[in-house]
Amino acid sequence: MFNFNIVSSWLHGLLTGFMPEWGAILTESILVALAIITLYAVFAIVLIYMERKICAFFQCRLGPMRVGPWGSLQVFSDVFKMLTKEIINMRQTDLFLHNLAPFLVVTASMVTFACLPWNKGAQIIDFNVGVFFFLAIGSLGVVGILLAGWSSNNKYSLIGAMRSGTNHQLRALHRYDHAHHDLPHRHHVVLRNLQPAGR
DSSP states (O other), X not given: OOOTHHHHHHHHHHHHTTSOHHHHHHHHHHHHHHHHHXXXXXXXXXXXXXXXXXXXXXXTOOXXXXXXXXXXXXXXXXXXXXXXXXXXXXXXXXXXHHHHHHHHXXXXXXXXXGGOOOXXXXXXXXXXXXXXXXXXXXXXXXXXXXXXXXXXXOHHHHHHHHHHHHHHHHHHSHHXXXXXXXXXXXXXXXXXXXXXXXX
């Protein structure tokens, strides 16, 4: 397995040759952040395209086919469409918290990349509580979802955000997922089927 400590040591030595230590560390941090953002964007593009194609296959459709070869540029056209949409600010909302919520969700999912051991010397944060860090930072996305519902000053949005946040937390705990979601549904189905035929 290739040791990335060789590359990082060479880059650090190269940067400290013509700038101070703090400048080299700052430059390395910016390069690492750009690498994480690029990796995150590439993963998102590939997974969105795969999801659309697989869902289309399940429904006996072709999926995105018009933009680019085999619809491979559909994700970029969707991003452009979303960027050109009008931003509507509702009255009586907490605009700061409402705009902060998406950044919390995206930042939480990006920072989880920091503790993943990609290769020897390629980890960004090297400490012995990586699993706990991964779980703690990953759960911050739920705070962003709850914050979005709460800052909208709408009780229905708050209820929807609480439901979505609960689903995210239960999805993280796979063993409780089916017990919490399926048991009330199965209970309802059993009771409905046990009703007398005359009613």
